[in-house]
Amino acid sequence: MAASLISAHPFGDAYAAKAGTLSAGARIDALRKVARTEIGRGLPGPKNEEWRFTPLNALSRVGFIPAAAADDVDVTVVPSDVPRFERAIRVVLVNGTFQPDLSDKISGIDIRPLSDSDAALGQTATANLPLVALNTAFFANGLAISAKGHQPLAVHIVSIGASGAEPVAFHPRVLVTTAPGAELTLIESHVGLPGQPYFANPVTEILIAEDARVHRYVTVTEDCDAFHIATTGVTVAARGCFAAFHLGLGGSRGEGTVRQEIHARVEGEGAQVHLNGAYAIGGGVHHDFTTVIDHVAGGALSKQMFKGVLDGKSHGVYQGRVRVAENAQQTDARQLHRALFLTAGPSVDVKPELEIAADDVQCAHGATTGSLDPDHLFFLAARGLDPETARMLLVEGFLADALEQIGDAHVREVFGRQVAGWLQRRGGAS
Amino acid sequence: MVAVPQTKDTVRDIEQYKYGFVTDIETERAPKGLNEDIIRFISAKKEEPAWMLEWRLKAYRHWLTLADEEPTWAKLHYPKIDYQDSYYYAAPKQQAKYESLDQVDPKLLETYKKLGIPLLEQQMLAGVAVDAVFDSVSVATTYKKKLQELGVIFSPISQAVKTHPELVQKYLGSVVPYSDNFYATLNCAVFTDGSFVYIPKGLRCPMELSTYFRINEKNTGQFERTLIIADEGSYVSYLEGCTAPQRDENQLHAAVVELVALDNSEIKYSTVQNWYPGDENGKGGIYNFVTKRAACRGKNSKVMWTQVETGSAITWKYPSCILQGEGSSGEFYSVAITNNHQQADTGTKMIHIGKNTRSKIISKGISAGKSSNTYRGLVRMQGKADKARNYTQCDSLLIGDKCSANTVPYIESRNPTAQTEHEATTSKISEDQLFYCLQRGMTQEEAVSLIVNGFCKEVLQTLPMEFAVEAQKLVAISLEGSVG
Numbered sequence: 001m002a003a004s005l006i007s008a009h010p011f012g013d014a015y016a017a018k019a020g021t022l023s024a025g026a027r028i029d030a031l032r033k034v035a036r037t038e039i040g041r042g043l044p045g046p047k048n049e050e051w052r053f054t055p056l057n058a059l060s061r062v063g064f065i066p067a068a069a070a071d072d073v074d075v076t077v078v079p080s081d082v083p084r085f086e087r088a089i090r091v092v093l094v095n096g097t098f099q100p101d102l103s104d105k106i107s108g109i110d111i112r113p114l115s116d117s118d119a120a121l122g123q124t125a126t127a128n129l130p131l132v133a134l135n136t137a138f139f140a141n142g143l144a145i146s147a148k149g150h151q152p153l154a155v156h157i158v159s160i161g162a163s164g165a166e167p168v169a170f171h172p173r174v175l176v177t178t179a180p181g182a183e184l185t186l187i188e189s190h191v192g193l194p195g196q197p198y199f200a201n202p203v204t205e206i207l208i209a210e211d212a213r214v215h216r217y218v219t220v221t222e223d224c225d226a227f228h229i230a231t232t233g234v235t236v237a238a239r240g241c242f243a244a245f246h247l248g249l250g251g252s253r254g255e256g257t258v259r260q261e262i263h264a265r266v267e268g269e270g271a272q273v274h275l276n277g278a279y280a281i282g283g284g285v286h287h288d289f290t291t292v293i294d295h296v297a298g299g300a301l302s303k304q305m306f307k308g309v310l311d312g313k314s315h316g317v318y319q320g321r322v323r324v325a326e327n328a329q330q331t332d333a334r335q336l337h338r339a340l341f342l343t344a345g346p347s348v349d350v351k352p353e354l355e356i357a358a359d360d361v362q363c364a365h366g367a368t369t370g371s372l373d374p375d376h377l378f379f380l381a382a383r384g385l386d387p388e389t390a391r392m393l394l395v396e397g398f399l400a401d402a403l404e405q406i407g408d409a410h411v412r413e414v415f416g417r418q419v420a421g422w423l424q425r426r427g428g429a430s
Numbered sequence: 431m432v433a434v435p436q437t438k439d440t441v442r443d444i445e446q447y448k449y450g451f452v453t454d455i456e457t458e459r460a461p462k463g464l465n466e467d468i469i470r471f472i473s474a475k476k477e478e479p480a481w482m483l484e485w486r487l488k489a490y491r492h493w494l495t496l497a498d499e500e501p502t503w504a505k506l507h508y509p510k511i512d513y514q515d516s517y518y519y520a521a522p523k524q525q526a527k528y529e530s531l532d533q534v535d536p537k538l539l540e541t542y543k544k545l546g547i548p549l550l551e552q553q554m555l556a557g558v559a560v561d562a563v564f565d566s567v568s569v570a571t572t573y574k575k576k577l578q579e580l581g582v583i584f585s586p587i588s589q590a591v592k593t594h595p596e597l598v599q600k601y602l603g604s605v606v607p608y609s610d611n612f613y614a615t616l617n618c619a620v621f622t623d624g625s626f627v628y629i630p631k632g633l634r635c636p637m638e639l640s641t642y643f644r645i646n647e648k649n650t651g652q653f654e655r656t657l658i659i660a661d662e663g664s665y666v667s668y669l670e671g672c673t674a675p676q677r678d679e680n681q682l683h684a685a686v687v688e689l690v691a692l693d694n695s696e697i698k699y700s701t702v703q704n705w706y707p708g709d710e711n712g713k714g715g716i717y718n719f720v721t722k723r724a725a726c727r728g729k730n731s732k733v734m735w736t737q738v739e740t741g742s743a744i745t746w747k748y749p750s751c752i753l754q755g756e757g758s759s760g761e762f763y764s765v766a767i768t769n770n771h772q773q774a775d776t777g778t779k780m781i782h783i784g785k786n787t788r789s790k791i792i793s794k795g796i797s798a799g800k801s802s803n804t805y806r807g808l809v810r811m812q813g814k815a816d817k818a819r820n821y822t823q824c825d826s827l828l829i830g831d832k833c834s835a836n837t838v839p840y841i842e843s844r845n846p847t848a849q850t851e852h853e854a855t856t857s858k859i860s861e862d863q864l865f866y867c868l869q870r871g872m873t874q875e876e877a878v879s880l881i882v883n884g885f886c887k888e889v890l891q892t893l894p895m896e897f898a899v900e901a902q903k904l905v906a907i908s909l910e911g912s913v914g
Contacts, residue, residue: 049503326831341846350841356856359828363856367841369811370849 004049005042009060010169011134012040019066019138025116031127031136038133053317053349054259054288059227064169064199067095068140072164075193078102079160081221081421082189083414088154095161095198096140096170108153114142120177124205124233124265131261132231135171135203142173147184147212154185161226163196172202178212178240185215187411190230192222194253199227206232208240210268216244217411219418224254231261238268238297244275245406246289247415249422251282251312259288259317266293266300266328273302276405280395280422281346282311290319295328298358304335307402309395310346311426321353322363329358335365340372340398342391342426392423460519466490469619472519476588476622479595489608489618500612504775505804505836506744508717516682518620518653573637583628584639587655590626597628601659605688605725605752613684613746614721621655621686629664629695638894639668654685660695662728667698669897683742684719693728693755698736700893702901704908705741712771712800715743722749723779726758726787734761735778736892738901740908743772748806750779753787753818760789763889765901767908768801768833777807777838782815782848791822794886797833798909804836811848818845824854827885829878829909879906 380390708715751760826835867877
């Protein structure tokens, strides 16, 4: 439907001309061609059901230029608030481009620039998703990570967004492939520098082979007026496991728009998907978690828990869809979203969907919204806590429940500190 | 105004049609298709005042602009409807189809027997000619008289337009405006009849409306329009539909129901819908596109929707509540059963506007055969809905691996003090439950009926008693042949 697309957007021919020749081989060129056609039709508008809570009108009005065409962006250090993780190799991208000088020396793991020989590219994130099409059309260079056996070192990708005099757009692409039985931990920190708005459009594809495990921990803390629309496509083969935790924090410095969209396809029997997340936002931040889990094989498990804390005039969105195909018998799918309001002003839109075509399944979802229970506050006040401390304690407790889903104790601790930092900043602001 | 040639042509056309009209009025049906003349024809047949015709025409003209806006978002698949290929008016006179029950399809009679429907009602429902002086008529008349004494207005809407124009004009279209949606707009233009109910201040209506009248109800046609107004402090329970399968040849139904609840009033609206669902192969069956909405305008007003949906090939129906009055509450209880190739996309909308408003949604979807059953609901807490509360529970039961159950809830909250809770589950009849029942000597069908009735209990309990008993039997009948 024409009304559901925004045809006037900044990613037309002029943008393509500035992006230069991105030819990388016959296969990628063919993918790009399909993607360009999709982009030519337009970006999703407010009448598009998948984007009704996060319409891209504001994005479409910014005159972005490709990051490669901006010669006045110079990032020489990694911002100090980006945490260091133990036993992890840091890989730094600035506006989507790999920075060897800012990164650790890569050893012990196979990380290469993405090339035409990466046959898995475009398999799990396809151009029928408009923002994946945009990424495919314009990604300048990407990373291919392959894991074999147990990888003792985690890969920590730090993606820094920064604009010069003009707003820039960049489209980082990461492809993760695993050999059967492999185990890999991927940590991502998405941060931004203040200044002109920018648009980060990362796409990550993760292919999990039989018996392989991928742990992924993502933080999006781009506390500036940026657009961060990230899409992840995952496929999980038999007995494989994908365990992810996404954290979104923002609101003290800017009014960014964040969407973290994850599509996971459960393709093999006995596979598992654990998809969890938390967000704490204030100011005018818009944060959207969109998940689609497709169960196409039986005997598999998917569990989702998302929790959000909303302050200021922020807007939280959770759209989660679980599809169970006819033959995916004995699927166990759970989904939960809980939102907590801290003030009058924020809004939240939730849409947890179930589409079930198999009868021998257990599927459930739950969703709640509300504010802190006055009884709980009274309980703490009666024990001598001042109201603000009591509130912070309860909010921390609310989020801790979600953070507990993080399997790695060290990552959990670092994420916990980031959440505590957000609460402190919030406390200081009020 | 100067009479340009175009105007002259138009006048001539109208005159010609006028001539044709007279003959048409004498016939049972208006010509096929939909245009302004058909609407004028319907209005003339109903002897409506000018304002009513104007309203119909306004709706029709708006409907013409909606050609691209026929809803496509529901999980329903059916061939595109040709709106010019239907009759929009058939005289309400029911003609007897059969001389006696012996001529009626034995399958239908078997169903009536299972539902425990009295013989007389069976004859009415199957379309058998019935002697004019039968009991129910006098019963109905007695009750009508009593209602009149109490000040209750309960009449066909076409009659109310004439007898109580001030009430109809004030409230008609005030809950579902003529521009509301594709099907509702169509209904505004062509509705043929329906019920009008007004309960005066402070009156608790002493009987369930329509229970005693249902067998006397004429075929109100495919575009039914119902308007119920509960004045301050009043209470009414209204029953719509019938548990028995009805003979109905109209394929497209687009009804509109509007409820208005003023201060401290309560409306309980119960529906049992069992229209022809099509055969085992999905051929035929009713397309049911209904817009039902209640405006809880008054303080502490209350509306309760209960629906048992077992019939129709396609169900598109979302009985909603606009909770405007402070402390008002809306409840929605639904059992939707789909079997064979039936498709249902049904649910509710609870729009919380006023303070301390509350809503409760209990939806039970049962899919069997190759059917598709979708719950679609919206709970919206607007900025001023302080301390509003909602509780939603949607459970789906799947019988067989060729059907599907979908849940699509929308929760939109703009108020920090408002609380929403939503939970949904999907399950099947467990082998253990079946085994337990079979072991105690029940047949497979009895066992399924027992288990499914247990699953729906919370909803069926909200139905008026005699209706609930029939509904329980209906649940069992709808699922016949789905197991084993």
